[in-house]
Amino acid sequence: MENNHAKQSKGSSFFADLTRNQLFIPMAALLLLLVFNLIMDPGFFKITLGYNSAGHPVLSGFLITILDYGSELAILAIGMTLVTAATGGQDISVGAAIAISGSVLLRMLCGTNTRPETLVMPVLLAFVITCVVAMLFGAFNGTLVAVFGIQPMIATLILYTAGRSIAAWVNNNELPIISEPSFAYYGGFIPGCPIPTPFFIAVLCVAVIALVLKFTTLRLYTQAVGINEYSAKLNGLNPVFIKILSFVILGLCVAVVGLIKVSRFSSINYSVIAKDIEMDAILAVALGGNALSGGKFNMTASIIGAYVIQCLTTTLYKFDVQADALPAYKAVVVIALVVLSAPIVREKLAALMPKSGSREVAK
Numbered sequence: 001m002e003n004n005h006a007k008q009s010k011g012s013s014f015f016a017d018l019t020r021n022q023l024f025i026p027m028a029a030l031l032l033l034l035v036f037n038l039i040m041d042p043g044f045f046k047i048t049l050g051y052n053s054a055g056h057p058v059l060s061g062f063l064i065t066i067l068d069y070g071s072e073l074a075i076l077a078i079g080m081t082l083v084t085a086a087t088g089g090q091d092i093s094v095g096a097a098i099a100i101s102g103s104v105l106l107r108m109l110c111g112t113n114t115r116p117e118t119l120v121m122p123v124l125l126a127f128v129i130t131c132v133v134a135m136l137f138g139a140f141n142g143t144l145v146a147v148f149g150i151q152p153m154i155a156t157l158i159l160y161t162a163g164r165s166i167a168a169w170v171n172n173n174e175l176p177i178i179s180e181p182s183f184a185y186y187g188g189f190i191p192g193c194p195i196p197t198p199f200f201i202a203v204l205c206v207a208v209i210a211l212v213l214k215f216t217t218l219r220l221y222t223q224a225v226g227i228n229e230y231s232a233k234l235n236g237l238n239p240v241f242i243k244i245l246s247f248v249i250l251g252l253c254v255a256v257v258g259l260i261k262v263s264r265f266s267s268i269n270y271s272v273i274a275k276d277i278e279m280d281a282i283l284a285v286a287l288g289g290n291a292l293s294g295g296k297f298n299m300t301a302s303i304i305g306a307y308v309i310q311c312l313t314t315t316l317y318k319f320d321v322q323a324d325a326l327p328a329y330k331a332v333v334v335i336a337l338v339v340l341s342a343p344i345v346r347e348k349l350a351a352l353m354p355k356s357g358s359r360e361v362a363k
Helices: 002-020 024-040 062-087 094-110 123-146 157-170 181-185 197-215 218-227 229-234 239-265 277-287 299-318 326-341 343-362
Strands: 048-051 057-060
Touching (some): 024 277, 062 197, 062 239, 062 277, 062 299, 094 123, 123 239, 181 239, 197 239, 197 299, 229 239, 277 299
């Protein structure tokens, strides 16, 4: 009997530790979505190998779509997590900033000719310039927040409102089109590789931020400023610099996603590109169990949360949910997931199991 009680107690303790883990909710949400699709239509998991218009082998299927477009969200989630942790607020201008980045990239590649036969400069050089521009806009947002003390959502509302107009102005309201086939590789497929290129770009970005967080003090300083800015300042940290740096890193993530977005179509639509993507990026951070009020964060949880959001979006599209109704369906599901991912809810769920285990042992 005592052995049985001990086993039950250990089982309860294991479940409590599991539910306390910040990865539990996003992983459980992803599993539930996959099980739902498995029950409703096993064809959701079908992956086919075909050929694109250029005759190169490519994989297709709903899972590939999640992998492809979820990678954009994962990249944005990296920067959004740092901004949230450092400032206790969110950047709602990333969609507009992506439009600016994509427009600048096209301007650098096309010059004044909207239909160039050859690119004006190498894509890598144009991308570096785009990164600088995106980081400057990030620094602008960060300065409003860190120096002038404006709440992040209000500060970024400026660029959210004006960003797409700025993007259109960069190219004189024209829509440049790049005919160079190699430019489409960044948002599509590299010849001979059937896996979407954005996934590899996301893996690279995740690897870079993982190394930065491991071998530098960025995580410690960001969390310290987010938890208590005054105490961090007393300990010799510069909260203004840390906050601006988080927005600059988000700007760099925006530039990467801008490259992917523009590469997908070799052109840009200023009013549609990355529309509402900032909401999905914020939801990915929240679904990862990160406190939206700032402080401690788990980057892995945010990245998994990004793929969960994309899995939800793809699932809704698969079941023919109307585009105008999609946000409502997504909101209902996401609210439930975010509530369950809240630390206080996880703690209460975890507290139930040890209590029941201890009662059985007492008997």
